[in-house]
Amino acid sequence: MDLDAVRTFVAAADAGRFQEAAAELAVTQQAVSKRIASLExxxxxxxFTRTARGARLSIDGQAFLPHARELLRVAERAEASVRPGRRPLRVDVIASRVAPSGLMRAFHRAYPEIDLDVVMLFDVGTAVAALRSGTIDASFRAVAMPGRPLPEDIESVRVLDEPLQLLTGPAHALAGARSVTVAQLAGHRIWMPGIVPGTEWAAYYDDLVAEFGLTIEATGPNFGSDALLDTVADTPALATLMSERTRLVWPAGHDLRRIPVTDPTPVYPHSLLWHRDNPHPALAVLRAHLATTSAGHDAAGTWTPGWVTPR
Incomplete structure (x- = not known):
């Protein structure tokens, strides 16, 4: 059913004259007549029954009018649901405990009037496909990956370089250190079962191992962060690496230690990705917010893989 014809019918019913309906709709009286004839x-x-004084609703017109009004209301709601700025801004933060989630919580505190949908997508390929299809508006990722450049229609900006820390149990050989150098980590077993081949974080840690001769083991099932903390706390031979802003809580009896890594400090690069044609007004607000709250990147004394962009 032609919604323009339905809208014209309602305007004519309210006005009682085709001429007045034409003026309200900014069309000719002939256009009004044609639309209503087509709808009929x-x-x-x-x-309508045409009279010398105008147009009077027929019995069928009277029956159709409330349904016509409802059709227009439904159409307006449908349009509003996807109109830029009227639907929530949908952002991929990868996981709930990592730095991008914290960045979006800070954005929500700064702009509580902006509706948000937060999603968690597993890998960069899925995230880029969702950006290109319009399923999401933005994603936080390490950009890009060796051999997998971003498509030309995907924009990115570096928003956070997050230092890595060593996490050990109380009996680990490095547990008492106030900081450790990357060179000191060589020869120690670093256990990270959450590394999945083909992901951007796997590419990051592959380069870290190759650059500094570290031993990172991704063996065994990944039962999540709680199981990882339990194992590190109880096993003096194992430590793990995690980002500075990763939010974790463990039992007091674990006595885990988070130790800064230096000379250089490996930092995990977080970038915001979006489709260049995305018109959502809140996306511009998010980008501006991150530009004013994020520190610089590629600082002296830090390390990131050579494939990271933008630099």
């Missing part, structure tokens, strides 16, 4: 043909009934 579609419905198979006469909607």
């Amino acid at each position: 043909r579609d419905l198979g009934v006469r909607l």
Whole structure:
């Protein structure tokens, strides 16, 4: 059913004259007549009775009018649901405990009037496909990956370089250190079962191992962060690496230690990705917020893989 014809019918019913309906809709009286005639043909009934004083609703027109109004209300709601700025801004933060989630919580505190949908997508390929299809508006990722450049229609900006820390149990050989150098980590077993081949974080740690001769083991099932903390606390031979802003809570009896890594400090690069044609006004607000709250990147004394962009 032609919504323009339905809208014209409602305007004519309210005005009582085709001429007044034409003026309200900014069309000619002939256009009003044609639209209503077309609607009458579609419905198979006469909607108006023409009189010397104008147009009077027929019995069928009176029956159709409330439904016509509802059709227009439904159409308006449908349009509003996808109109830029009227639907929530949907952002991929990868996981709930990592730095991008914290960045979005800070954005929500700064702009509580902006509706947000937070999603968690597993890998960069899935995230880029969702950006290109319009399923999400933005994603936080390490950009890009060796051999997998971003498509030309995906924009990115570096928003956070997050230092890595060594996490050990109380009996680990490095547990008492106030900081450790990357060179000191060589020869120690670093256990990270959450590394999944083909992901951007796997590419990051592959380069870290190759650059500094570290031993990172991704063996065994990944039962999540709680199981990882339990194992590190109880096993003096194992430590793990985690980002500075990763939010974790463990039992007091674990006595885990988070130790800064230096000379150089490996930092995990977080970038915001979005489709260049995305019109959502809140996306511009998010980008501006991150530009004013994020520190610089590639600082002296830090390390990131050579494939990270933008630099």
